[in-house]
Amino acid sequence: MKRRTFISKTATATAMMAVPNLVIPDFLKSERMGMSQATYAVRWEHKENVGAYPSFESALDVIDHCIEIKAGGSQLGVGGWTKDFARKVRKKCDAHELFFEGQIRLPQENEDISRFENDLIASKEAGASINRTACLSGRRYVNFESRDAFVQFKEKSLKAIQTAEPVLRKHKMKLAIENHKDWRADELVEIIKHFDSEWIGVTLDTGNNISFMEDPMYVIETLAPYAFSTHIKDMAYAMYEDGILLSEVPLGEGVVDLKRAIKLCKQYNPKITFNLEMITRDPLKVPCLTENYWATFDHQHSGRELAGILKKAKSSRFELPTTSDKDMAGALEFEELNNLTSLRYAENSLGLS
Numbered sequence: 296m297k298r299r300t301f302i303s304k305t306a307t308a309t310a311m312m313a314v315p316n317l318v319i320p321d322f323l324k325s326e327r328m329g330m331s332q333a334t335y336a337v338r339w340e341h342k343e344n345v346g347a348y349p350s351f352e353s354a355l356d357v358i359d360h361c362i363e364i365k366a367g368g369s370q371l372g373v374g375g376w377t378k379d380f381a382r383k384v385r386k387k388c389d390a391h392e393l394f395f396e397g398q399i400r401l402p403q404e405n406e407d408i409s410r411f412e413n414d415l416i417a418s419k420e421a422g423a424s425i426n427r428t429a430c431l432s433g434r435r436y437v438n439f440e441s442r443d444a445f446v447q448f449k450e451k452s453l454k455a456i457q458t459a460e461p462v463l464r465k466h467k468m469k470l471a472i473e474n475h476k477d478w479r480a481d482e483l484v485e486i487i488k489h490f491d492s493e494w495i496g497v498t499l500d501t502g503n504n505i506s507f508m509e510d511p512m513y514v515i516e517t518l519a520p521y522a523f524s525t526h527i528k529d530m531a532y533a534m535y536e537d538g539i540l541l542s543e544v545p546l547g548e549g550v551v552d553l554k555r556a557i558k559l560c561k562q563y564n565p566k567i568t569f570n571l572e573m574i575t576r577d578p579l580k581v582p583c584l585t586e587n588y589w590a591t592f593d594h595q596h597s598g599r600e601l602a603g604i605l606k607k608a609k610s611s612r613f614e615l616p617t618t619s620d621k622d623m624a625g626a627l628e629f630e631e632l633n634n635l636t637s638l639r640y641a642e643n644s645l646g647l648s
Contacts, residue, residue: 327367328647348627368394381420397426401455431477445591463494471523473498480517496523502530526572531613540578575630
């Protein structure tokens with residue numbers, strides 16, 4: 296047996312033994328968990344083959360890995376794909392009954408429309424009908440130092456979505472905007488309602504808005520009615536001097552009520568897809584006890600929200616995951632174990648087999 300296969304099977308077996316076999320409610324049956332691109336952030340970023348974990352050179356490598364670990368599909372960036380490559384993706388996904396969703400950048404200027412449309416066509420050629428996008432690459436409380444700067448970003452984002460909508464309508468492709476540490480839940484709903492388009496909805500991330508001191512279940516309840524797709528993650532957090540440390544953790548080990556989240560998503564959209572986003576990295580610092588953190592929020596928070604998060608953080612017994620204390624081989628192995636543990640939990644406890 297090849298070393299890669301042995302390690303993968305050993306990690307899978309370990310993950311399966313760690314998760315109890317529970318009775319699965321009917322509403323959680325007959326679905327399969329896919330993999331988002333960021334779930335393999337470590338593996339995408341390293342460019343040398345390390346032991347059992349060769350680097351991903353293209354989407355086809357990711358899909359091969361999804362087949363190997365029995366994931367249900369993938370959500371991957373389609374930027375610059377040729378029609379020929381997109382057809383290869385579709386052929387492989389169809390052969391193994393995997394779903395595929397695209398990940399796409401919004402058009403930033405009018406001259407960027409052709410790039411956006413070409414990426415959309417490639418995504419459709421690959422079999423996607425839904426494309427995840429985000430308005431911000433970064434974090435609101437890091438990128439913007441004032442409310443005015445954030446308002447300018449919002450105006451630019453609305454213009455980009457407005458530019459995209461006719462192209463989406465033309466090709467009958469859905470755009471799913473993620474709550475990507477840019478919008479509070481009510482702000483994203485406001486944007487979706489503003490456009491009132493059947494082609495514009497949400498990629499519901501079940502954990503990101505903890506960084507805004509929003510209760511994850513409130514966020515899920517608020518965004519689920521508009522969700523086309525999901526990033527399913529569990530979260531843990533603890534205190535540090537300027538606020539909280541926030542981490543993705545394997546499904547079932549954090550604070551998110553995942554069963555309720557999935558039930559709500561399926562209630563509003565029976566065809567919704569579920570994509571794991573277990574990002575293996577050092578904890579993110581959320582400096583909610585500093586003045587600068589609040590610069591963009593314009594008194595939108597209640598003291599109750601902040602107090603609730605801080606109370607849980609102070610009493611936290613979570614051991615947050617880290618990668619900076621590991622070499623590349625160790626980080627890759629840790630990432631794979633976290634992902635396999637999450638998939639097995641999804642299968643055994645959430646019915647996402």
